[in-house]
Amino acid sequence: MEPADLEPVSVDATDSFLEKFQSQPYRGGFHEDQWEEEFEKIPLFMKKAPSEIDPKKNPDLACLQSIIFDDERPPEEQAKTYKDEGNDYFKEKEYKKAVTSYTEGLKKKCTDSDLNAVLYTNRAAAQYYLGNFRSALNDVMAARKLKLRHLKAIVRGALCHLELKNFAEAVRWCDEGLQIDAKEKTLLEVRAKADKLKRTEQRDMRKAKLKEKKEQNENKALLQAIKARHIKLVYEAAGEDEDSASEGLCKLLDGLSFENPYGARLSIDDQGRLSWPVLFLYPEYAQSDFISAFHEDSRFIDHLMEMFDETPSWDLEQKYCPDNLEVYFEDEDREELYQVPPKCTLLQVLQHPRFFVKALTPAFLVCVESSPFCRNYLRVRNMQQVK
The missing domain is CATH 1.25.40.10 (Tetratricopeptide repeat domain)
Structure with a gap:
């Protein structure tokens, strides 16, 4: 039975409707080569929603979203x-x-x-x-x-x-x-x-504490050894009192872990003797040598003979021979150079009243005796002899 508000459609009207589609084909269908892309634009069949929904480009999706x-x-x-x-x-x-x-x-x-x-x-x-x-x-x-x-x-x-x-x-x-x-x-x-x-973490923490305690004991031994030898560090050079100097030394030792930029450190052996990292500078050629462990009882001449057993590549004139070399250290406060006798031990020089150790690494200048460079270099400085 037909609903009361609808009128039956005549055969002529149906034929007219069909003829219209034959003369005016439907243009809203999918294109054969793009049907998958167009199918994806229908909200019901989308595999993935666009990151941003533009109501103009996706009106159906925007409408659906507003409902949801x-x-x-x-x-x-x-x-x-x-x-x-x-x-x-x-x-x-x-x-x-x-x-x-x-x-x-x-x-x-x-x-x-x-x-x-x-x-x-x-x-x-x-x-x-x-x-x-x-x-x-x-x-x-x-x-x-x-x-x-x-x-x-x-x-x-x-x-x-x-x-x-x-x-x-x-x-x-x-x-x-x-x-x-x-x-x-x-x-x-x-x-x-x-x-x-x-x-594992707890075990590592225990190891770290034991290592720290060992280093603290080494610090104390080093501090006592330095004090016993009356070796002056930069803290004492600055005129600080003994307590402040000791505290500063402890901080220096802790902070540097006894190591300088070269990876070496001040150490003490079983007999209580010290070995220092030492830097030799050659100002004439802007070169340097580094000794990682210079025992305090060793003489300078012994190290010079070992270092210059062969001629270094930068010594083109072959004039850096142990017998021709002079060693100096500098007192920066007074702007004075002190000549070191080659047969002196490191400890004897470190105990000199005007020697101050910086960064736990003593440094010395080396020049060729009576060379033009050495004479000019010494002329502008007040040179003293170490006795």
Whole structure:
């Protein structure tokens, strides 16, 4: 039976309608070579939504979105819609978009605590895969305030603590989760890994403390040895009192770990004798030599003979021979040079009243005796003899 408000269509009208389509073919169909792209533009068949929806380019999608995210709907429905949208983004590994969707869902402030806990936990998962471990941890903690025994939140929290190297906390969170589900695979794996790393960390800390204590004892031994020899460092050169100098030396030794820029350090042997890193400078050629361990009882001539046993590549005139060399140290405060007798030991020179050790590395100048450069170099300085 026909509805009351509709009139039957005559055969002539039908024929006329069909003839119209024969004379005016339908032009809204898909093109054969682009049908897949055009099919993708239909919201129902889209595999992936565009990042930004332009109402002019995608009117159908914009209309559908306005219906889905209608602000007049209850907050719970809106929050769930954003949760579902975030889950879709998460499956596509679009973690930043997933975070945005979950955040919008939380902004609805619905009264469903379970739903809010899921939003926090899901956002934590997205943040975790973005490498934002602290943000993820904050989210799982918020989720547990709403639902203390939320197992997924506990799992995420344990993973975050593991990444943040909070191994003890990771073990604690795993233990709490295993009380809920003793067979939870991820928690069992994380707990085993965190416990192993925690033990390794504790062992390394013990080793570091023992090493630090050993270094402190070495510091004290070095300090006592330097004081006993009346060797002056830059702190005493600055006119500080003894307590300040001792404190400064301890800081110097601690800060440099006894090492200078060359990687060597002041050391003391079993007999209480010191070996110093020593720098030799050749101002005529802007060259240098570094001795990593110059024993305090060694003589300068012995080291010079070893260093110049072969002619260095920069000594083109072959004039740097041990018998022709003069050694000096400089007192910068007085702008004076002091000549060092070759047969002097290092300790004898370090104990000179005007010698000050800088950066725990004594430095000496070496020139060729009576050479034009040496005469000119000494002319502008007040040269003194070491006695």
